[in-house]
Amino acid sequence: MLALLLRRVGFSLLSLVLVSSCLFVLTRAIPDSPARIVLGQDGTQAQIAQFEHDHGLDRPVAVQYGLWLKGMLLHGSLGTSFITGRPVGPDIAATLPVTLELVVVAFVFSCVLSILAGTLSALLRDTVLDYGTRLIAVLGVSVPGFWLALVLIMAFAVDRDWFPPGGVAPWSAGVLQHLDSIALPTFCLGIFYMAVLSRMTRSSMLEVLGQDYMRTARATGLPRRRILVYALRNALVPVVTVAGMSFGYMFGWALIIEAVFNISGLSGALLTAIQQRDFALVQGIVMVFTFIFILANIVSDLTNVWLNPRIAAVRT
Amino acid sequence: MIRRITALFGGTGGFIGAILVLLIAADGLAAPLIAPYDPLAVDMTASLLPPGPGHLFGTDQAGRDVLSRVIWGGRASLEVSVLAMVIGCVGGVSLGLVAGFFSGGWLEQLLMRVLDAMAAIPLLIWAIALVGILGVGPFTVVGITFGNEVKLLVLLGVLYIPTLARITYAGALAESQANYVAARRLQGVGPLRIMISDVLPNCLSPVIVQATLLLAIGIIIEASVSFVGLGVQPPNPSWGNMLADARNYLFSGEWWLSVFPGAAISLSVVAFNLLGDGLRDALDPRHTAQALTA
Numbered sequence: 001m002l003a004l005l006l007r008r009v010g011f012s013l014l015s016l017v018l019v020s021s022c023l024f025v026l027t028r029a030i031p032d033s034p035a036r037i038v039l040g041q042d043g044t045q046a047q048i049a050q051f052e053h054d055h056g057l058d059r060p061v062a063v064q065y066g067l068w069l070k071g072m073l074l075h076g077s078l079g080t081s082f083i084t085g086r087p088v089g090p091d092i093a094a095t096l097p098v099t100l101e102l103v104v105v106a107f108v109f110s111c112v113l114s115i116l117a118g119t120l121s122a123l124l125r126d127t128v129l130d131y132g133t134r135l136i137a138v139l140g141v142s143v144p145g146f147w148l149a150l151v152l153i154m155a156f157a158v159d160r161d162w163f164p165p166g167g168v169a170p171w172s173a174g175v176l177q178h179l180d181s182i183a184l185p186t187f188c189l190g191i192f193y194m195a196v197l198s199r200m201t202r203s204s205m206l207e208v209l210g211q212d213y214m215r216t217a218r219a220t221g222l223p224r225r226r227i228l229v230y231a232l233r234n235a236l237v238p239v240v241t242v243a244g245m246s247f248g249y250m251f252g253w254a255l256i257i258e259a260v261f262n263i264s265g266l267s268g269a270l271l272t273a274i275q276q277r278d279f280a281l282v283q284g285i286v287m288v289f290t291f292i293f294i295l296a297n298i299v300s301d302l303t304n305v306w307l308n309p310r311i312a313a314v315r316t
Numbered sequence: 317m318i319r320r321i322t323a324l325f326g327g328t329g330g331f332i333g334a335i336l337v338l339l340i341a342a343d344g345l346a347a348p349l350i351a352p353y354d355p356l357a358v359d360m361t362a363s364l365l366p367p368g369p370g371h372l373f374g375t376d377q378a379g380r381d382v383l384s385r386v387i388w389g390g391r392a393s394l395e396v397s398v399l400a401m402v403i404g405c406v407g408g409v410s411l412g413l414v415a416g417f418f419s420g421g422w423l424e425q426l427l428m429r430v431l432d433a434m435a436a437i438p439l440l441i442w443a444i445a446l447v448g449i450l451g452v453g454p455f456t457v458v459g460i461t462f463g464n465e466v467k468l469l470v471l472l473g474v475l476y477i478p479t480l481a482r483i484t485y486a487g488a489l490a491e492s493q494a495n496y497v498a499a500r501r502l503q504g505v506g507p508l509r510i511m512i513s514d515v516l517p518n519c520l521s522p523v524i525v526q527a528t529l530l531l532a533i534g535i536i537i538e539a540s541v542s543f544v545g546l547g548v549q550p551p552n553p554s555w556g557n558m559l560a561d562a563r564n565y566l567f568s569g570e571w572w573l574s575v576f577p578g579a580a581i582s583l584s585v586v587a588f589n590l591l592g593d594g595l596r597d598a599l600d601p602r603h604t605a606q607a608l609t610a
Contacts, residue, residue, distance in 0.1 A: 015436040142585040147578035252440030274448030286445045293438040
């Protein structure tokens with residue numbers, strides 16, 4: 001178990017270094033120097049050289065990357081914005097909570113509902129409930145979340161007054177108010193993965209229920225509930241893997257959803273940074289997302305080892 | 317007879333998907349012929365007309381025909397998703413095939429580690445950030461000017477590579493240990509020839525299924541990226557940027573601006589998903605192709 005954990009963390013760190021150096025080289029390879037963007041078209045050659053020297057942009061890319069890595073490891077700093085001159089860490093920390101809340105709520109709700117629906121759908125195969133779940137699953141993966149958001153805003157925020165059309169009410173405005181304001185965004189964010197995960201749970205559950213060991217378990221006269229728990233433990237392994245990936249991917253879709261609902265979260269900050277061509281901030285935000293993505297994958301691997309300890313034996 | 321044809325696509329669902337995909341492809345190819353109006357023709361006297369006999373899907377804020385723009389927008393969506401899929405397949409299949417066929421050496425280790433690192437990239441965020449970094453707008457390579465969406469499709473294609481490579485790798489690894497490959501070796505056939513003409517055709521089935529599912533996800537990604545202004549650039553129509561315009565009319569009741577492009581996206585995605593699921597039942601009964609995520 002520990003060996004597996006160390007191995008996974010080691011490989012992930014290696015991936016993170018590789019991926020971050022790629023990103024670093026790409027942000028440095030653009031033809032426009034950030035100096036041009038900050039100083040405008042009438043900055044003189046000397047001013048530009050001075051700016052580049054001040055921000056270390058005249059050094060080789062490898063050296064810049066080394067410095068950035070050192071700053072991150074020693075001071076936990078993600079770099080300094082060329083536009084504002086402030087470190088990007090606090091900016092990210094200020095906008096992360098909203099995005100994180102949206103994604104976590106959407107993730108929990110889509111996981112719980114999809115495992116429930118997928119399991120019931122497999123147990124009650126070819127009943128109305130099964131067909132209903134499968135229909136919702138096909139629709140869920142086909143309707144793009146941001147369009148669903150537009151339609152739901154039209155139907156429930158403009159025509160009827162059930163939900164606010166955008167923004168997130170702070171907790172201080174009241175718990176109900178707050179939950180009401182995140183209901184539509186989290187639904188639009190989660191519905192796609194709910195569809196994907198419920199389909200996976202159903203097919204994985206059906207496969208496990210057909211195995212010989214399930215027949216044996218039934219033959220030994222175990223209570224149905226115990227059998228179901230055994231079946232779920234085995235069936236959930238592929239679902240957990242995809243769920244782990246979904247968690248990371250959701251931050252990408254959150255960017256689009258936040259744009260529709262005018263929510264000022266981390267994803268919105270990324271779009272603003274892109275528009276202002278603030279590459280240091282873009283780079284910092286993308287690194288945070290990539291880190292979360294890799295972390296979620298490690299957590300899902302460990303969950304799988306807990307669900308089915310044989311996986312650890314195979315992989316180490 | 318009909319049974320036999322539907323069986324090719326894994327049942328009724330897959331068959332319906334195949335027909336819809338054909339229609340959508342025809343729409344993309346024949347857009348100039350079937351669109352009733354020029355999608356860029358501005359007519360301020362006819363702005364924001366509701367759907368009616370002259371304009372079946374109504375007109376937008378600049379008086380452009382929404383139906384024509386939906387038809388032309390399909391062309392842009394298909395261009396991005398199909399070409400990205402082609403890039404991903406060419407890159408992914410060749411890397412996976414080489415790593416799987418020449419397994420057990422340093423080449424396999426190197427390729428698989430690089431692919432692992434690439435798989436640690438969240439697709440949509442990177443696509444958006446990289447297009448943003450490269451800058452929005454047309455660009456010129458060796459005298460040919462490409463639209464902004466070309467950046468998006470190349471990036472997407474590269475980001476598809478690890479998924480497709482892993483599927484091909486699994487197939488190639490299993491196939492290259494099969495008896496028929498050993499038999500071909502004994503016949504004195506060279507390894508490259510065995511790899512391409514014997515192993516490759518036998519591990520393509522799950523790749524075809526995955527490629528179909530990637531087409532569906534490509535359409536959603538193109539629409540999403542265009543929606544935030546980093547994909548197809550206005551005034552050229554795409555389903556995503558039409559919806560971005562429609563956002564300004566949410567509160568004033570011009571529903572046709574958001575309903576038709578969105579329905580077009582959903583219909584195409586349903587079509588590719590149905591076809592992909594059907595092909596999976598027909599070609600890949602062990603379900604090696606992965607679930608659809610991005």
